[in-house]
Amino acid sequence: MKKVAIVDGNNFYVSCERIFQPKLRNQPVIVLSNNDGCVISRSDEAKLLGIPMGEPFFQIRELVERENVKVFSSNYALYGDISKRIISILKDFSPVVEVYSIDESFILLDHVSPSQIEAYCRDIRAKILQYIGVPIGIGVSTTKTLAKIANRIAKKVPEFQNYFSLLDTEIHDEWLGKVAVENVWGIGRQTSKLLFCNGIRSAKQLKYIPQGWAKKNFSVTLRKTVDELNGISCIDIDNIQPARKSILCSRSFPKKIRSIDDLSQAAASHAEFVAAKARKQKTVSSAISIFTRGKEEFNNSKEKYYDSITYEFPEPTNLTSVIVASTTRAISAMYNEKILYEKCGVILHDCTPEMHRQMSFFSQIHTEKNFAITKVMDGINQKYGRGTIHVAASGTIDSQKNWTMKSQLRSQEWTTKKSELLKIILPK
């Protein structure tokens, strides 16, 4: 019998903050998204105060002050490092670990006998809690979709203490009947509305959906979900992290931008980022899109203004110099002084594995000099921190403040920055 578990961090970002700030335990705590915009993580105490997920911060400012809710800007350097540590521990428990997101991983437990599964999973939980300080929940079943449901039940029912198994098919219908269809993994808002209108409101009803009707009215994705609910595994666990086919980097600006310099710097900075990412995963890209979004200055309608340019590279590449050059050229071409820009982004398309590089004498871009410069830049940034050295096109620290993220309430990078380690002051 195939046994798959999903392991996820409880209130993950808040839990990361609590590792180094134990006084936050038992307090209402929230973490805000980029630009301190919306709530992206809440402690149980904050949930009890009625703070919804995704709520814009300005709407709960008063509640936050009144109830003394602790607020933090997202600290992705910290969260990413904590996530890596958790994944490393999971690898000691399972030969196959698929990292689904920063706080969720699927693991295969075929090597554990059914009678031992609960003890095994509780051991995983205890170790992660002790070694790292993050509480996790585990759901186990025969398919990923069912495991996700088990995980949800584990979290919602306190008596289960963050572990639940749907390995026993006899109990499936009873529990699937209690799960709303929109909470089934893979069922989006539109699909769930359509299902709801047609009387499919629970996971159990979805499991028993008439096949012919489903085939006629829904996509193959839904049918896969239905199969999975029936114990037929169709969504495989991959041990490999497939290199991403597109790499995107975009940011909304904290204040609208008018000048071409600011816009160009922001875009160039994104370009550097995606180029470095492509190199890190050893892929080269064939094409790039640069897009902008904003509002016409004297236009009172809510209409947004979009523009984008796509270039094909002369050869697939991941060189910063080429990617930044194409980005700045695109901005020059697209720039419109009547627009107040809100956001810009860069997408590298068709990222494919870098084959052993044939140094082509006829290449205009893949020259030895360009490789060497890139290598040195990557090296320096890895040693001293991202952004230590960057192309002039992405601006100086002063000029960057017009478009960089507000992170006014970010906690320390306790595990990734030498200067921000936890400091303990010994009494005299």
Place this chain on the structure above:
Amino acid sequence: MAQHTTIEKFLHFNPNFSGRTYPFFLQKLSAGFPSPAEDIVDKQVTLDEFIVTNKAATFFVQISGNSMINAGIRDGSIAVVDRSLIPQNNDIVVAVVNNEFLVKRCVIEERQIILQPENPDFDPITLNEDMGDYIWGVVVSCISNFR
């Protein structure tokens, strides 16, 4: 046989504490025959081997103050804390007491853990788990920089 070795093979830039080897040569080598050192370069001893056993559970903490100097921890040093270890009697531990971080030597008794003060003028502290006190981790190593 290799006539010269390219930059790619030898450039390993590494952040501190990464466990990667430090670069040995930083320029192309031109040699008429393969260097006997070539294969040995990768096996350099690293700092991690001395101080990190369980990487996922190891954290670095900066210490300020000299009260633990008798234990070998001085002002400004970096304590290496392993959270995977069960504290043993006489271990130096990082503990959380009343939501504050402390570094102390611990005494493991049958039913309780006591944190010893280095200064005899101070009282020992008993960990009160009901109040949320806990051992955060065991100090396994300490890094003091002289310069």
